Amino acid sequence: MDSNSLSELTRQLHLSPDNSRAQQDGFPTPPGNGPPRRRAPPQFHPGMTEEETVQYIKAYKAWFEEDRQIPPEPAPPIDPSSLISEQVDRRAALEEAGRRDRAASGIPIFTTIVGFAKHSSATPIEGLEPVTFAGMLVRHAHVGKYLLCRIVAPCSRIVAIQTVVEDIDGRVHDLSIYNFPATFDCSLKHLDALFPIGTVLAIREPTFKAPMQGIRPIVRVDTPTDLVFVVPSSPLLRRVTWTTGPAVPRSPTEPATLDAWRQRGNTYFSSHQWFLAAWAYSRGLVIDPQAAVIRSNRAEVYLRLKYYSGAAYDTQRVLSAKGLPDALSDKTIFRLAKAQYGRGEYAEAEKNIARWHARHPEDLAAAPWIARCRARRAERHTGQYDWASLFRKAAKDIRLDVADYMGPIEVSQMTNRGGGRGVVAKRAIHTGELLLVAKPFASAYAADLPQDKIVITLDLISNISKERTDAVLMAAIIEKLYGNPDLRDQVYHLYAGPDHPSPPGSYPPPLGPAVAVDPFSPSIDIDIAQLEAICTYNNFCPLRLEDKHIAQEAKPTGLYPLASLFNHSCVANAIWYCIGDVMIIRAAEPIPAGTEITIPYSVEESYFARQSVLKKHMLEHCTCWLCEEDRKDGDEHLQRRQELNERVLSRQLLPASLLEAQQFEEDVRKTFASTRGPIRPMHALALHIVAEKQRTSGDPRLLKESLQADMDALRCLGFDVAEESSGSQNELPIGTDRIPTVTSFLEPSGMMLRMACTYLNLHEQAKAVPWLRAALWLTDTSVGGGKDLFMLVHEDALEQLGIHEFAAQVL
Structure with a gap:
């Protein structure tokens, strides 16, 4: 989530920083009796601005690296009864909170941190040796070992599943389980059914983690596939004797027959x-x-x-x-x-x-x-x-039932990108040609968010606060892999950054045969650290054509594996949109065989706004010619342009007069160097604002001037606009060799609809029709669907302008 959006959400929910509980490790342990051996971690609160969040993440990373330098050490002895009692109290507190009225008590906010180094096991349990707490060290992943333990206290869950386990010697410690399938937003009863008291677990290569506060270490399991549920007939229990007795007090009786x-x-x-x-x-x-x-x-x-x-x-x-x-x-x-x-x-x-x-x-x-x-x-x-x-x-169900389609494209090694991968044309491609239709591997939307809490995800890789939907998406990806082990390579053959193995040169991998799914001993190894990095580098924000009212504090997130291999350019030769959760990529211009195909990750008008979006995709410096031209305008002009753009985003210009709008356009124009080329997205926005103010006057002279302003705006977006129409209703007033990609097609097509309406208001129907046809061509070339989809996509605009019936007749 954008930090400024988060701050606003916090304000709307009437939450102060004290309402946020930083649940990074699961257990708010009490302070130890002696002086702490390490510095306390920095504190985060949800009201932080974007810049404050960046500074916090940097401070946390520094603290994390400092903490990693502390040598591993034995865990202090823990009194079993007090530890179990505290967990029982935590569970009771959650049950009580669940009974309270949320409107009165507020929505709790929790924080989780991703992107730090963590160990995941890739060794079968049969290849590991047993270890007990006496042989384990804090701040250490016990590679080559497994911990046999059993649950001795009821589970709770905030971000992680939290409980207490004992080993065969009767020593107890806290256990935090992250990312377990079907538990992201589950009830406590659901946890009781999955992890009842007495459940025996074998944890592959367990990590003993130092607590965020206090002295009690935590067994932290980030990877659900590191958990093996040990059934009574398991060979792991042969010759095992539990010091505290064969059964755990208060453990439920389980069925004994098929x-x-x-x-x-x-x-x-x-x-x-x-x-x-x-x-x-x-x-x-x-x-x-x-x-x-x-x-x-x-x-x-x-x-x-x-x-x-x-x-x-x-x-x-x-x-x-x-x-x-x-x-x-x-x-x-x-x-x-x-x-x-x-x-x-x-x-x-x-x-x-x-x-x-x-x-x-x-x-x-x-x-x-x-x-x-x-x-x-x-x-x-x-x-x-x-x-x-x-x-x-x-419009009724986001997740659509369609097949994927791969057009005349292929994945290839890109020597001009240092050997990384990209997508190239297998043959000559024409403007508007369908290149890819892709369902997401997994996706998350506002409707998927839990209603009883807010989870903030801080990413140490990208140094940002991620969207609220990112945590939901991660849970969905893990669960899909858990139940479909044969799909592992679809995800793990994606780029995960410099800290992980390079992916193979080809993609997509072939679909393998169906694989058995055993909930008690998964056949797949999920590397959570690598998966977090894959999501950081590859996730999309799949904004939908049928939903034009996306809440800024709950933007959607999706992993589209093949689509993520298209590299970015602000002036790309292909465009992408989503209908429901289905991504559609089409050619924006003629593409010769062997040419790399790029898509825009951002279509923001200002340079700084584009760079802010690109940083979320781990792109620090875009080298496209549009960004190069922007940088030539100078930092002072870029900063001024961003300030002017923020006036638009904050809707300050809605009540502005025509003179104020014209002054705004002049201020924007002055931020561009005299030698600047014609493509100026921010100037297009300013010109369209002037055109809209001119239209509201109803003055015929100003109506005609509004037409010229919008034509100039279209040119600033990269359209080849003809001068005054020849009068032929079949001749389009724009060039059709390519689609400009510095903005979404919705903005220029909206301008064209308003121009058509303006011509009708001037009683020049013959000139209105070509602009309607231009809007139809642009929409159809961008997303397909012909007139039928055009009328649906622009239904609201056509109705508001009063030209819906006219458009239906003449198109």
Whole structure:
């Protein structure tokens, strides 16, 4: 989240810095009895400005590096009863907070920090040696070891899952678990079901972390795949004796039979608790891995969780069994088809649906699925989509059901970028040609945010406060990887910065076979530090065409793997937009074969505003010719231009008079050097403001002047604008060889609509039509969809201008 937006949000919620709890390590431990051996970390509060946040992050990084230099040391002895008692009190406090009225008590704000070095294990548990707390050191990752422990206190959760564990010797310490699937915004009852007292865990290569305050160290688990849930029959428990006794006091009695676990899974399924249902079915499969019914049931739950790899594996295993009853076989075939559809294997899915339909010819369920498979196959092979229909659907459901499409492009090593990757044209490409349609690997929108708290993410890599949706996105990516291990390379073959291994030169990786998903012992290793870096370098802010009212304090975030390989240019040769969560990239100009294809990461009018956005993408210095020209204008002029831009953003010019608007335009014009080229995005904005003020007068002379002002504005954006129209309604008043990319198509197309309306007000209909056609051409070339999508995208503007019916008639 932008720090200034965060400050404003804090003000609106009536929160002072004291209302924010910096939950960086999970446990607000009491101070130790002796003097601290290290300096306390700097303190953050949500009211900090953007500059204060940057300074805080720098101070925190310095403190973190200083703290890392302290040698590892043994942990002090901890009294088990007091530690457990404090955790019980924390749990009770959370339960009480959940009963209070949020309107009266306010929304709590918590802080989490990402981007620092952290260890994730890549060694199977079978290749590790056991260790106990007595053999562990604080500030140390115990590579080559695993910690066998069990939960002895109820769980709580703010940012991390927090509890207390004991090792086999009876020593206890705090445990913080980050990033565990299906727990980002879960209830305490959900945690009790996943991590009941008595649960035995094996933590691969555990990290013993020093506390933020006090003397009690914490076992910190950042990577959920480092957790192995140890079932009673596990070989890890052979010859293990717990010093405090075989059972933990207050631990619940768990089912002991396959049928009991099946019934528990069915109960969770009936209440739509999909992850817990999968958990229960999985416990049943530990007892009998050949239990076909419970495995098929788990496949259905995996479908609900979108664990398509796990669902495909389970259904294939069930169908491979001999003597399967017809009813179970048929049900499992349909589940396999759905899993294949979710994996993008549309032809295979259609075959299995047809196979099922052959056994149930009277059932109507198959027809819509077959139609969907065929539609996805056509989209993937032809790049033809019903854009208007998708636009309408996206207004109701952001996440659309479409196939990805890859046009005449390929990923290539870019020698001019130091060997990094980019996207190039495989053949000559024409203006407006569809290059890519991409669903996100994962995405997060305002509607996905938790309602009972605000989580602020501070990123030590980019030195910024990230969007509120970033934490939700990270949880979604981890869960998708957890349930679809075969997709790991789609994410981990992306660039993660200089501190991580370089990715391979080719992309995308091929889709592998379906992989088993075992919640108790994951088959995938998730490196959280690398994943955080990947998100910092590759995430997009997927602003949607159908939603023009994005809240600044809750901007969306998405990871679009293939799209992230397009490099940036402020004057790019391709453009991108989103309908729902679907990203569309089209050529903005003719692109010769072998040419790199770039997209704009920012279309801000002022230089400083663009650079601010680019820093979030880890781009410190854009070398495109537009930025070079801006820098030639000089720092003083750039600063002045930014100040003028902020007047627009703060809506100060809304009540301004025409004279004030003209003075504003003159002030903007003076910030450009006399030798400056014609592309001046900020000047275009100023000219359009003047045009709007002239229109409001209703004076015919000023109306005509407004037309000239907007024509000049379009030229400042890079359009080739003809002089006074020849009068032919079929001749466009703009050049059509390319689309300027220094701004979104919405701004210039909006100008064109206003110009058409102005001509109508001047009773010059013949001159209005070409500008409507120009707006249609620009919209269609940018996003496709022809007249139907044009009328939808610009519906509000056409209605406000009173020309909706006219446009529908003449276009």
